[in-house]
Amino acid sequence: MTDKTEIQILKEKADSLEIQYPGNISLAKLKELLFDGDVTEPEAPVVKQDTSEPRQGTPKEVAKDKAKLRAQVIAQKRKEANRLVRVMITCMNPDKGEHPGEIFTVANSIVGTIRKFVPFQSDQPFHVPQMILNIMRERKCQIFVNKRLSNGQVVKKGKLINEFAIEVLDKISKEELQTIKTKQLAQDSISD
Numbered sequence: 001m002t003d004k005t006e007i008q009i010l011k012e013k014a015d016s017l018e019i020q021y022p023g024n025i026s027l028a029k030l031k032e033l034l035f036d037g038d039v040t041e042p043e044a045p046v047v048k049q050d051t052s053e054p055r056q057g058t059p060k061e062v063a064k065d066k067a068k069l070r071a072q073v074i075a076q077k078r079k080e081a082n083r084l085v086r087v088m089i090t091c092m093n094p095d096k097g098e099h100p101g102e103i104f105t106v107a108n109s110i111v112g113t114i115r116k117f118v119p120f121q122s123d124q125p126f127h128v129p130q131m132i133l134n135i136m137r138e139r140k141c142q143i144f145v146n147k148r149l150s151n152g153q154v155v156k157k158g159k160l161i162n163e164f165a166i167e168v169l170d171k172i173s174k175e176e177l178q179t180i181k182t183k184q185l186a187q188d189s190i191s192d
Contacts (some may be wrong), residue, residue, distance in 0.1 A: 006027060007027045007030060007090055010027070010030045010031065010034060011030065012036055013027075013032065013034060013095060014033065017034075019034065020068070020069070020072055021033055022062075022065030022066075022068070022069065022173070023065070024061070024062065024065070027045060029108075036188075039165070074110055077110050078110070078111050078112070080130060081114065081129065081130055081131035082111075082114065082126040082130070082131070083129065083130045084097050084128065084129060084130075085127065085128055085129075085130055085133050085166060085168060086126070086127055086168070086169040086170070086171060086172060087125065087126060087127075087128055087133065087166055087168055087169060088125055088166075088167040089118060089119070089120055089121070089122075089126065089127070089128075089136070089153075089164055089165070089166055089167075089168065090120060090164065090165040091120040091121065091122055091163065091164055092161055092162060092163055092164060092165055093141040093163045094143060096120070099120060100119060100120065100121075100192040101117055101118050101119035101120050101122075102117070102118055102120070103115065103116070103117050103118075104116055104117075104118055104132045104135065104136070106131050106132055106135050111131060114129050114131050114132060116128065116129060116132055118132065118136070125169050133166070134137050136163075136164050136166060137162075137164075137166060139162070139163040140159050140160045140161065140162060140163055141160070141161060141162075141163040142160055142161075143158070143159055143161055144156040144157065144158055144159070145157055145159050145170065
């Protein structure tokens with residue numbers, strides 16, 4: 001029985017974890033991919049070093065592998081940005097007190113553009129894409145509060161507060177989903 005090289009063992013581990021990698025990947029890059037940049041994995045197996053030269057491939061194959069990896073990274077980033085989070089949102093901005101909601105548009109070079117109407121002061125939970133939720137958490141608005149000076153005079157002073165009060169809720173359960181489906185079906189049958 002022949003001893004397996006370290007790269008062969010790591011490739012088998014990557015295959016079992018369903019991690020995609022190019023066929024000509026170097027040992028260092030494979031370790032980076034498997035161990036999220038931490039090359040000093042404590043449980044790394046001690047194996048015989050591979051003395052053969054790494055397979056380089058043609059420049060077209062290398063470029064194709066890089067493009068494939070980039071496409072996978074972009075797809076993962078888009079999936080994370082569009083992941084829906086169940087929330088209840090209250091607008092704390094006094095200037096938007098009468099607004100039923102707001103259209104949010106966020107974009108970057110990797111994810112592209114995400115646009116969604118987000119209702120405020122709703123009694124029903126709402127699902128918002130993660131990227132929009134991140135922007136909403138960062139938004140501030142200015143309010144003015146009365147402040148008493150040492151001489152007793154009252155002046156208005158500006159203060160920054162979070163524009164939205166965001167309550168992140170648990171994911172919807174199967175029972176709740178079934179209840180919603182039943183209500184929607186009942187409403188659809190009434191309107192027909």
